[in-house]
Amino acid sequence: MKHALFAGAALAAFAVCSQAMAGQLTAWVIDAAAEKPYFDQLAGAFNAQFEASGVTLEVLPVPSYNDAIQAASVSGGLPDIILLDGPNMAAAAWAGTIQPITSLIDPALLKDMMPGVLAQGTYGPTGELYFVSAYDSTVILWGNRKQLEAAGVRIPTSVEDAWTREEFRDALEQLAQVDGVKWPLDMKLNYGAGEWMTYGFAPFVQSNGGDLIDRTTWVAEGTLNSPGNIDVVTELQDWYKRGWIVPASAGDNQFYGEKTAALSWVGNWMWPPHSEGLGDDLVMIPAPNFGPDGVKSANGGWGWAVPTATTNREDVKVFLDFVMSDEQVALYADITGFAPSRAAAIPLSEKFKESGPQDLFAEQGNCCAVVRPVHPAYPAITLAWSRALQNILSDGSADVKTELDAAAQAIDQDIADNQGYPPFSAQ
Amino acid sequence: MTINSHSRRQELAMLVPAMLFLVAIIFVPFALSIWFSFTDQRLVPRPIPTSFVGITNYERLFADRLFWQAIGNTLLFAVLVVPFQLAISLAAAMALNAAIPFRSFFRSVSILPLLLPMTVVVAIWSMLYRIPTGPLNLVYQWFTGSENYVDFIGGSSTAMISLVVLSAWASFPYQMLIYLAGLQDISPELYEAAKLDGAESWQRFRSVTWPGLRNVNIFLLILTTIQALKLFTQVNVMTKGGPNGATTTIIYYLFQQGYTTQKVGYASAIAVVFFVAVSAIALMQRILLKNEGDS
């Protein structure tokens, strides 16, 4: 009798303790239309599987996400897990806001990951992983088949025969004369000055052998404003001045809605609205080959990171393994249209398991992705570059060399102000 | 004696709560700002300690091409919007002061723009300004009979004017109401006397209305100028400082520097300079206008 009581009490105590130690995870995510269906079901799916073992998840969509993260970094209050925009990983890691997750994720899950995704999450100086994403995005040229055929333009089907710079220019010239086409090319200038200008436009200069910053010395001067870069950007400005590019205030839907634009240079998140608007007329064209380095593809996206203040690492491990599992990665791809970051997830994905035009996403992601500079000065880099580009492409009057020179100077100044962001300056 | 000190204690007790709030919410943060302006403080903590840099931020500020562009833009905005907005508000106030039919209806309608948050105002006007076939462009095309469109927000020459119109639309009810009050304060006998003297409506305006509104005008001029110089929200939501930097205002630049690039020290220097400049302008306006009136 006494033994039974004692055992009972011990069991009860153990149960109570387990309850107290039961993991409660809170994750912040972006409150965006494309990802919303995925995040709405994430907590339910996770809890169904893990609540019994004592880990529960709460997913909170936060509007104005970057502002909220910034504010929380200042005043405290970051949750256990956050979504983070890939390029900002280095800045967050350097500032000590997030902690390494190398030991928190099953190595088997990382084996078949797209190289671009791994690169985005790896912190140079230590080689540790700080960030992991279920998808990789890329930017391609979407085309309106009818208008392309009317202009007699060749439609490439794979990265090998992508358009060269001259072909691209000629295509635009032809398309400008097709009936119903007001602007041959939509470059999403309506997204405004922001990450898009870096994400979407860096591939052009990188294809030509240039870059935003020298990735060994971490100096922008001489690289960002190199003659090659100036040449490429001047060409883009020329296209704008000729009226070949949709202006910012024309809104978002000139390609897929009004059909007054024949081509659209935008990422694969626009797949659903594009196919809705154009149906069978939609063609997917690889990124153009602008020069000696061949086709270069934009890369990157949102992924999971763990703030330094988080202590229940065991529970976080459960979460990361879950969210990077085959099924979840495939689900994410199916809902958002992004390419899955893991090869093992592809057969499970409705959208990607069969061969089709969407193979282009994975093809570009595997062959030609260039990760945005993984460096704590990235916010300054992107601000300077995107501001320069916005000035250059806003009404065609800005001088390319002056703008790029100013951008390079601003970046180098920021790095100097932070004493080279040690340990990066040692590299 | 007792009554006096009792009364004084009551006065103090009644004054202190508001003062406490003002100190905590405005003075202390502003003092912090001044302090930060002499350092290289960053928004998010970083491995390198913050150090005192003296007047480096200010030196850099005055050499900053973008800062001067922001000053130019802000002054341009103020010079455009203040007369425009005041003129519209005064005209509206005068129209609503007259004995027109359905006057209460018109009064209620005129307040509506003030009730909307700026995000909504920007959303509506982005649609109106849309190219190639937004409503305003349609009107333009109808007038000029051509197929061309005007890129209101995207053209660097028209962007500022588009902001001016949008801002005036959203805020004019405020000034209008104050003008209405001012108009009602003018004694009707003055109008009677003027009419008897044979003055036409335009002359009546010049000799009775305008002088009668002198104090209101001064107040609104200073107030609207300060509001104009502080322009931020519309730029942040609609034009993001573009195109080509044409709509970057001082406060927008401050926000970009402090929040986006995290240079709190630099942004604080901007804040201090801004405060000093605006106070000087307001003070100057008040002195000049008071003197003019008194002499």
Next chain:
Amino acid sequence: MLARLLRSGTLLPLVFAIVLALGILLPLLMMLTISLNPDEQDILISMGTLRSFIPEVFSAQNYVDVWMDPSRPFPRYLVNTLVITLSTLLISIVINSMAAFVLAQGTLPIRKPVLLLIVATIAVPAESLVLPQLMMAGWVGIIDSYQVQVLPGIANAMSIFLFFQFFSRMPKELIEAARIDGFSFFQIYRYIAMPLSRPVVSAIAILQFLEVWNAYLWPVMVTRGPEYRPLTVAMGAFFGTNQRIPWGDVMAFAVSMAVPVILFFLIMQRQFIASVMSAGVKG
């Protein structure tokens, strides 16, 4: 009728009033029409035509989407905004009117410099204070709460100034009489000044209501989850980067947000219009 209008000199004002009303109502009508149209593509295409102003479709779909979204609880946001706005208003009117009364009718020598200081703060832009305020809020630990959104809105220089104007012009005889009757300073404020100031109060109430109801920057920085989030912040979700703006939902949200404000204004309207008349500004 035209002749009568011409003669009474009210034709021009009437024409102007009509033009003004059109310039205000048409954009708002567009807002309403878009909110009633559940088809996004259709909204964008009808943008340039007359159809964008005249509702052809009368669907409540957007409103249902906005109100019933489980991960974006509109009713909660509405309650939050109401709580924050009304709390700020109540506390602020009491505190600011008290201070203004002292400044106007008190005897403390410190009044003049204090008034100057208060007026000077009107020139300080809120955006420049936001970063230090955020740090301070973090130190005190009130992030993501009602308090952090209410406290900053309480001391309002403009309100104090408007109250001050009104109280300065109170008839001296009234105050003298009260004093002789044995009223203490506070009692004069409470039983004489405040009842008289009802019109000013409604003017200030409307202006502050708008300021707090439509506040965006500060709440974005200090709220975290949906628990204390106000409407303006929630609306920011529609304008995220790199996504198509769902105009139908945006306008439905905007209309839903504007309705309480318009209601509040209509209730206060009589007093408001009358009040600004009497409060006036004498410089």
